[in-house]
Amino acid sequence: MKLFLDTANVEEIRAAAEWGILDGVTTNPSLVAKEGRDFMEVLREITAIVDGPISAEVVSTKASDMVTEGRKLAKVHKNIYVKVPMTTEGLKATKILSGEGTRVNMTLVFSSLQALLAAKVGAAYVSPFIGRLDDIGQTGMEIIEEISTIYQNYSFKTEILVASIRHPIHVKEAALLGADIATMPFSVLEKLPRHSLTDIGLDRFLKDWAKLPKK
Ligand code: E4P
Numbered sequence: 001m002k003l004f005l006d007t008a009n010v011e012e013i014r015a016a017a018e019w020g021i022l023d024g025v026t027t028n029p030s031l032v033a034k035e036g037r038d039f040m041e042v043l044r045e046i047t048a049i050v051d052g053p054i055s056a057e058v059v060s061t062k063a064s065d066m067v068t069e070g071r072k073l074a075k076v077h078k079n080i081y082v083k084v085p086m087t088t089e090g091l092k093a094t095k096i097l098s099g100e101g102t103r104v105n106m107t108l109v110f111s112s113l114q115a116l117l118a119a120k121v122g123a124a125y126v127s128p129f130i131g132r133l134d135d136i137g138q139t140g141m142e143i144i145e146e147i148s149t150i151y152q153n154y155s156f157k158t159e160i161l162v163a164s165i166r167h168p169i170h171v172k173e174a175a176l177l178g179a180d181i182a183t184m185p186f187s188v189l190e191k192l193p194r195h196s197l198t199d200i201g202l203d204r205f206l207k208d209w210a211k212l213p214k215k
Pocket of ligand 1: 006026027028107127129131132163164165183
């Protein structure tokens, strides 16, 4: 499973990239707004840090405008995936952009039927928002299983990008279900290598080592 960071913060991206486990980055308008910086400038910086898929989202709502915006974003770097929202206008725009060879990440997906439509218009990625479904009392991970079955039934090539991840259990469940990608905030990614027994074990090894007579 590929691991992506869901952030527009270049410091976080730089730190995770150094660990050698970062495969890509997803951003969204809220994450970009949080940084308070020029979007194109941030995007260029990210492409210089990570050699992998980087999602940049359109903010237009009409298909023709989404296409214009998507083309502009795609020109920034060969690794850019254009994020398009799951609306009927978004479907139209995705069909056009995918047809031109632009890789589209269909976002704001909350049902397996929406994911079916994303695949039909040629989206490269589909982003089901697990955490936001959990927030309203629905088990988000259930739709990952459904999407996976639907995609297998029809041999769709669209990759499942599990989004809106809130904690490491979401990451584990996504991996157990065979999702292609999980995108998560830095606060979740940094928890993945940690285990209290690793810390205790290392501490003991180092203390024992220190007891060796020094020459
Ligand atoms: C996906 O690409 C989105 O940016 C993201 O995962 C949304 O997560 P949130 O529900 O934590 O805002």
